[in-house]
Amino acid sequence: MTSPTALDGAILAALPAGGQVLSVKRHGKTNWSTGFRIDVVIDGEKHEYFVKIVAQKEYVGMSEAEYEGQSALATYIPDNTVAPVAWGFFDRDTSKSFFLTHFRHLSEDTPSASDILAIVKKLHLSSASPTGKFGFHVTTFYGPPPMINDWTDNWEEYFTRQFRANLVYAQQERGEDPELQDLADEFIRKIIPRLLRPLQTGGRNIKPTLCHGDLWDGNIQIDVKTKQPILFDSCCFYGHNEMDLQCMGDPRYALGMDFISRYKDEIGASEPRQDFYDRHALYAIRNNICTAGMWPQWAPLLTTAKEEMRRLLSKYPDGFDGFKEEVVCSC
Template structure:
């Protein structure tokens, strides 16, 4: 916490730069040097904050601002998820500083963390996948279950992170929640609705139940939860080493993370899959691996269909994959597989 309320730089206007609540949480900041616009999405705005510390050193922070109840919960979830990642792999994400509500605008909320100037491109796979494997391998679910202590958001899409003992049950519940939100935002789709009973009654049990049958067990792993190229950045031009940010975390089957790598739009090539699995082998039964990955990718396509309901291609991809999987596994789960 700062020893005194920071002052603004002499060349900066004194009104509206930084809310007192934000000033109060900046570590040892004695002077605000600059606050600059740093982009925005459909659900948040970003600012770059430069401050001076009591010893004369300077620090730069990234601040995100969102509005309303969902904006508040999204930034709380981002802080909690980033904090969980930072605790396990502190060199793999920005250091989270704080989140809260603004004093001057009570319906506006902020999240602040260390700032990075990212270099264009996807991080080099060797170090990136090693760190991701460390995140997945070294995490311990506080409940010993699948879920997360609070709601986390994929964009403005709240995820249902209710704790479940079974990965199959957690995945089933979370996917139903996404489908409910998609229908609320975009309306019903008869083709999709016709396929859903077989997806839940046949495909999901067939592909996920064997992971936890016949003596097999999944240890819950903390996943980033929305790991596409837009949420990973290069921080070192020489090594192309990278970090992740803007997580939508929960404790999951570690392979769930790689579902978001399947769509070509997300720029994680086959080399990333191979490098990751050089650290963490594919789960058994391995022969189901590609279809499990397709099932996990299906949820991410449904996320996109919910976030961007006017872009019909996401829903078409989801429907096509559901149809393929239901045709491949018409009998569902059979015991002793």
């Protein structure tokens, strides 16, 4: 689709009234969506838009998800997001959908760790769930896998149901793995409660924070005009802020564990603080399982996930029953 006349009527209706479409050019593609730049003249002035088209019926909800997620992010970090314009279903075929935003000229250079940290800090400290619960008001997508965003007061419940669903997805894509499933069953029974239940017991609690949900260097680029880092391709939910770091610690990402430690030092770790790095490992396991399911070349990450699960099971063999409150000397 490179001709203005090829644009679906729903997309044309979402553009400003009275505008003339000059050109439609391909701009980016994933396995589940295709992007186009649309140049429009309005009252003699040129404007640029970006539309992402989801043409596979099973992923049609992605457009609404991105619209709602980016809208939520723009509430707290308006200078650092791709602010949405519209979303909708095609007039000609409601099994297809689109997400429309203003086009930004982005540099692929990764912003500095300090700049990213400042934005993430602002997002995590200033945002709050509209319901006071964990979840989101629409289904969002971590690539193809949907997030189970039903509202809940319990973070352990939210994460556990997502972890289970991601295990199913990975094995649907890469084949059944009895070793992985047996290991994961014990992991779910012992390690998830051990690392997440203390966040909301013993007088402790955590605030449901707006998370970008897929925060890694590939989804953060620099606006050539404003010089500001821009966060895009979100998978938003209100959750434990530390889960937003799930993609950042592994060596395959640009930021690495130094960024994780800087986050801990500047923004702080949830109590119990001594579990911070193991909670990060838990969230990273979930990311590795999803990534292995999405991309065949990353299938070996399932082995990495198994190794990490074994490590944590060895460290916490008694699960939550082995949790001991940290004793602080008042002398």
